[in-house]
Amino acid sequence: MSISVQNLSKRFGDFVALKNVNLEVPSDSLTALLGPSGSGKTTLLRIISGLESADEGSILFKDEDVTTRSARDREVGFVFQHYALFRHMTVFENVAFGMRVRNAPNGEVRERVNELLHLVRLEGLGQRYPSELSGGQRQRVALARALAVKPRMLLLDEPFGALDAKVRQELRTWLRKLHEEMHVTTVFVTHDQEEAFEMADQVVVMSQGHIEQTGTPQAVFDNPATSFVMDFLGNVNVFHGRVQSGRVQMGPFSLQYDEYQNEEPRNATAYVRPHELDIDRSPSQASLLGKIKQINPAGSVLKVRVAVEEFGVELNVDVTHYRAKQLELKLNDIVYVHPRSVRVFMPETDYVI
Amino acid sequence: MSAVKPSPGRSLGGTLRQLVSGKHRSPLPGFGPGLAVTISWLTVMLFVPLMALIAKSVSLTPAEFLTAAWSERARAAYMLTFGAAAIAAVVDVALGLLFAWVIVRYRFPGRQMLDAIVDLPFALPTAVAGLVYSSLYVKNGWFGQFLVPLGIEGAYSRFAIVLVLIFLGLPFVVRTVQPLLSSLEGDIEEAAASLGASRWQTFTRVILPSVMPALYTGFALAFARGLGEYGSIIFVSTNIPYKSEIAPMLIYSRLEDYKYEEATAIAVVLLAGSITTLMLINWLEARNRRYAR
Amino acid sequence: MHVNSVRTQKTAGRMVANEPLWFRILLISLCYLIAIVLIIVPLIYVFVQAFSEGISGWWNNLFNDAETRHSVFLTLIVVPLAVLVNTVCGVAAAWTLTKFKFPGRTLLMTALDLPFAVSPVVAGLMFVLLYNLRTGYFAPLLNEIGFKIIFAWPGLVMATMFVTIPFVARELIPLMQALGDDEELAAVSLGASPWQIFWRVTLPNIKWGLLFGVIQCNARAIGEFGAVYVVSGRIERETYTMALRVEKLFQDYNNPGSYAVASVLTLMALSTLVLKIILERMVAASMEQSSSE
Numbered sequence: 001m002s003i004s005v006q007n008l009s010k011r012f013g014d015f016v017a018l019k020n021v022n023l024e025v026p027s028d029s030l031t032a033l034l035g036p037s038g039s040g041k042t043t044l045l046r047i048i049s050g051l052e053s054a055d056e057g058s059i060l061f062k063d064e065d066v067t068t069r070s071a072r073d074r075e076v077g078f079v080f081q082h083y084a085l086f087r088h089m090t091v092f093e094n095v096a097f098g099m100r101v102r103n104a105p106n107g108e109v110r111e112r113v114n115e116l117l118h119l120v121r122l123e124g125l126g127q128r129y130p131s132e133l134s135g136g137q138r139q140r141v142a143l144a145r146a147l148a149v150k151p152r153m154l155l156l157d158e159p160f161g162a163l164d165a166k167v168r169q170e171l172r173t174w175l176r177k178l179h180e181e182m183h184v185t186t187v188f189v190t191h192d193q194e195e196a197f198e199m200a201d202q203v204v205v206m207s208q209g210h211i212e213q214t215g216t217p218q219a220v221f222d223n224p225a226t227s228f229v230m231d232f233l234g235n236v237n238v239f240h241g242r243v244q245s246g247r248v249q250m251g252p253f254s255l256q257y258d259e260y261q262n263e264e265p266r267n268a269t270a271y272v273r274p275h276e277l278d279i280d281r282s283p284s285q286a287s288l289l290g291k292i293k294q295i296n297p298a299g300s301v302l303k304v305r306v307a308v309e310e311f312g313v314e315l316n317v318d319v320t321h322y323r324a325k326q327l328e329l330k331l332n333d334i335v336y337v338h339p340r341s342v343r344v345f346m347p348e349t350d351y352v353i
Numbered sequence: 354m355s356a357v358k359p360s361p362g363r364s365l366g367g368t369l370r371q372l373v374s375g376k377h378r379s380p381l382p383g384f385g386p387g388l389a390v391t392i393s394w395l396t397v398m399l400f401v402p403l404m405a406l407i408a409k410s411v412s413l414t415p416a417e418f419l420t421a422a423w424s425e426r427a428r429a430a431y432m433l434t435f436g437a438a439a440i441a442a443v444v445d446v447a448l449g450l451l452f453a454w455v456i457v458r459y460r461f462p463g464r465q466m467l468d469a470i471v472d473l474p475f476a477l478p479t480a481v482a483g484l485v486y487s488s489l490y491v492k493n494g495w496f497g498q499f500l501v502p503l504g505i506e507g508a509y510s511r512f513a514i515v516l517v518l519i520f521l522g523l524p525f526v527v528r529t530v531q532p533l534l535s536s537l538e539g540d541i542e543e544a545a546a547s548l549g550a551s552r553w554q555t556f557t558r559v560i561l562p563s564v565m566p567a568l569y570t571g572f573a574l575a576f577a578r579g580l581g582e583y584g585s586i587i588f589v590s591t592n593i594p595y596k597s598e599i600a601p602m603l604i605y606s607r608l609e610d611y612k613y614e615e616a617t618a619i620a621v622v623l624l625a626g627s628i629t630t631l632m633l634i635n636w637l638e639a640r641n642r643r644y645a646r
Numbered sequence: 647m648h649v650n651s652v653r654t655q656k657t658a659g660r661m662v663a664n665e666p667l668w669f670r671i672l673l674i675s676l677c678y679l680i681a682i683v684l685i686i687v688p689l690i691y692v693f694v695q696a697f698s699e700g701i702s703g704w705w706n707n708l709f710n711d712a713e714t715r716h717s718v719f720l721t722l723i724v725v726p727l728a729v730l731v732n733t734v735c736g737v738a739a740a741w742t743l744t745k746f747k748f749p750g751r752t753l754l755m756t757a758l759d760l761p762f763a764v765s766p767v768v769a770g771l772m773f774v775l776l777y778n779l780r781t782g783y784f785a786p787l788l789n790e791i792g793f794k795i796i797f798a799w800p801g802l803v804m805a806t807m808f809v810t811i812p813f814v815a816r817e818l819i820p821l822m823q824a825l826g827d828d829e830e831l832a833a834v835s836l837g838a839s840p841w842q843i844f845w846r847v848t849l850p851n852i853k854w855g856l857l858f859g860v861i862q863c864n865a866r867a868i869g870e871f872g873a874v875y876v877v878s879g880r881i882e883r884e885t886y887t888m889a890l891r892v893e894k895l896f897q898d899y900n901n902p903g904s905y906a907v908a909s910v911l912t913l914m915a916l917s918t919l920v921l922k923i924i925l926e927r928m929v930a931a932s933m934e935q936s937s938s939e
Binding site (some may be wrong): 387486 | 665670673674676677678680681683684685686687688689691692695731734735738739741742743745746747748754757758760761762763764765766767768769771772773774775776778781783804807808811827830831834839840843844862865868869870871872875876888889890892893896901904905908911912915916918919920922923
Binding site (some may be wrong): 089 | 541544546549551554559562641
């Protein structure tokens with residue numbers, strides 16, 4: 001079932017949680033709401049579920065306006081950040097709850113619960129209490145409980161936030177697989193970009209109550225729409241400079257920039273990702289002279305910090321192990337750094353120098 | 354909240370413990386003297402008096418014991434004592450849940466005053482409670498002038514006993530339910546709602562079972578208080594044998610006649626009854642609390 | 647604190663958790679009604695009656711009556727003595743039961759709760775059985791050394807102690823369990839003596855909880871009726887505590903006198919409530935401090 005969010009606004013006292021948010025969630029997709037805390041992502045999820053009411057705007061499930069419906073009538077499966085399991089009920093009864101309150105016959109309940117416990121790989125733990133389970137197991141109980149009533153969609157609030165790294169990784173892969181099997185529209189909230197990019201079909205980046213960018217993980221990663229998205233996605237290198245007549249000037253770099261042909265110079269910021277910088281022993285055009293301050297291996301790359309005295313900045317550069325070996329990089333070596341690609345953002349306010 | 358997470362403090366303690374002693378017993382001082390003080394205190398104040406009670410009661414032959422402890426007058430007194438205490442405790446459970454609910458969940462003017470005043474029955478000497486209750490509900494008392502014409506005798510009746518016991522037991526229920534109710538995470542109610550439960554279903558299926566253990570405990574405390582209560586009841590009851598005489602009163606009147614054996618026999622029954630009830634409730638509560646292991 | 651305020655702000659927008667306004671108002675009004683009828687009106691009534699003859703009448707009833715004066719004096723001896731012993735022993739018991747694991751520990755823990763299950767009248771009876779000078783188990787000994795316990799002040803102290811046994815220890819045990827023993831272990835490893843550990847490490851951590859327990863113990867001791875009633879023998883100017891005096895004046899149809907004493911007891915209860923509120927905040931603060939470390 002597709003979800004359509006239209007012109008949604010929400011305030012808590014003086015705090016604007018959401019302002020004029022529009023979002024389309026395609027049917028059967030897996031969508032991630034990604035953003036830092038306070039960006040409004042959880043509020044958006046809660047409004048979709050009906051746990052929170054919007055001040056303005058509407059929510060449509062397919063073509064049906066559900067804005068004024070209460071949570072209990074929306075038939076939405078919601079998985080809470082801290083699971084919100086009923087601790088006085090066994091795992092079985094937790095999962096059965098939604099059917100019990102609908103007075104489903106016992107046989108049907110038993111069948112459905114067992115089916116779900118099998119699905120979330122918790123067979124045989126039905127008679128345990130939540131306090132007797134590990135974090136990952138509780139998470140799966142919460143999921144089974146939400147799925148038991150055959151919801152029209154599944155909403156998850158920071159589903160892996162309370163788990164340790166290893167369990168988190170396992171569950172991500174598992175949930176992605178589960179989604180592919182079940183074909184239920186799923187929206188989850190996360191502040192972890194890796195999680196969003198790894199799992200989702202569609203990533204929605206949010207900040208300060210509005211949506212910065214919506215797109216496939218690849219599109220968002222490759223073409224960040226705003227400086228916020230760029231900044232949020234990684235440990236980028238930032239250069240400040242100016243644009244003029246279709247060119248950007250940032251210290252020694254001079255790059256083509258077609259979007260601004262005006263002769264009036266304006267401030268601009270250029271972003272370069274660590275893996276978009278190259279290190280060399282000899283200067284090339286538009287390269288910066290620097291000294292290696294730090295070399296840390298991190299997985300498949302070496303994270304190298306280069307201090308550029310001329311600009312008083314330190315650059316983060318990702319270098320492959322092969323390349324590092326080739327160049328025989330050591331601490332305090334003097335090297336040249338040059339960018340393979342740069343993204344330029346002009347400040348939104350038209351500030352003219 | 355999470356039982357699996359080891360607390361860092363524990364491991365520090367464990368490390369230190371090993372550092373200091375390397376043995377299983379705690380390296381902290383004061384075990385010997387502490388235990389000595391505790392045991393002598395409880396022996397002199399508690400165990401010896403209890404043994405005296407038992408010794409006295411076994412000095413009676415079974416027949417003598419039965420005549421004393423199971424006379425018609427005594428049976429009437431037990432009935433009244435246990436009945437009044439049970440009714441009052443049940444009412445206290447309902448009122449206590451209401452108070453705790455309102456104090457924990459709503460914000461309104463006077464909330465803190467209400468929260469504080471709930472403890473008054475506990476802090477107020479029972480004689481004062483009895484004194485006041487005995488005059489508020491008589492025919493020309495503040496409440497009695499309205500109630501007595503309606504046939505409600507709130508003083509010098511069995512109802513009066515129940516009434517004053519309700520007053521005395523209220524804080525026990527409120528204070529046991531309150532912490533549990535406020536520790537309930539708000540999201541379990543949201544979870545219930547999103548799963549389609551109505552407000553009433555959420556209350557009966559989620560909230561009530563969660564606070565059930567506290568209700569049992571509160572009931573037990575209020576009930577035990579009611580069973581033993583004496584100070585206030587001698588004010589509000591007519592104390593007529595067979596009719597409005599509670600068991601502690603009967604014990605006392607036997608004592609006044611220097612019939613210590615009879616008094617003891619009745620006391621043993623009262624004590625056994627109250628301990629049995631408490632153990633029963635304890636067991637119920639433990640069974641109910643199985644999830645909290 | 648900050649997180650909390652954000653949380654309440656968010657609650658305001660919730661669609662599910664809050665009951666409808668009319669329902670909330672109904673419950674709150676119900677609470678107020680019950681509180682007014684059960685607690686507040688009786689409270690006001692005490693003072694209305696006590697001052698029915700004006701302030702001078704109240705003063706006369708309290709301090710120009712030699713027997714009432716003596717009862718105040720006796721209460722001021724009996725209560726502090728009982729509270730002192732129970733505090734010292736309660737601290738020792740809490741230390742022993744929380745810092746060490748040993749066989750019989752649970753038994754002692756249960757024993758601490760036992761007085762709750764014993765009717766005060768039965769408690770009084772036990773001491774009578776032990777110490778009365780004619781048939782008591784210790785009568786020969788007491789007669790020889792010429793020491794009177796029953797129908798004298800030592801009996802009052804013992805009876806009061808019995809009913810207030812649980813208060814200090816019961817308050818401290820959960821607190822000390824929550825605090826753990828890491829700090830004490832650290833002190834041991836740094837070479838502190840047992841006294842230094844207690845005074846410098848443990849006591850500062852538990853002081854508010856301890857005071858809280860002492861205040862509750864004190865309130866209960868002042869108000870104790872049944873147990874002292876039995877052991878006092880009610881001898882004028884010898885064994886009347888204030889609570890007993892209230893009843894005596896009431897039986898003598900001296901209502902103003904009775905209410906005058908009751909009003910003093912009520913004031914003590916009210917100050918207990920105020921102290922309790924202050925201390926609860928202190929305890930909460932110290933618990934928070936220790937858990938945030």
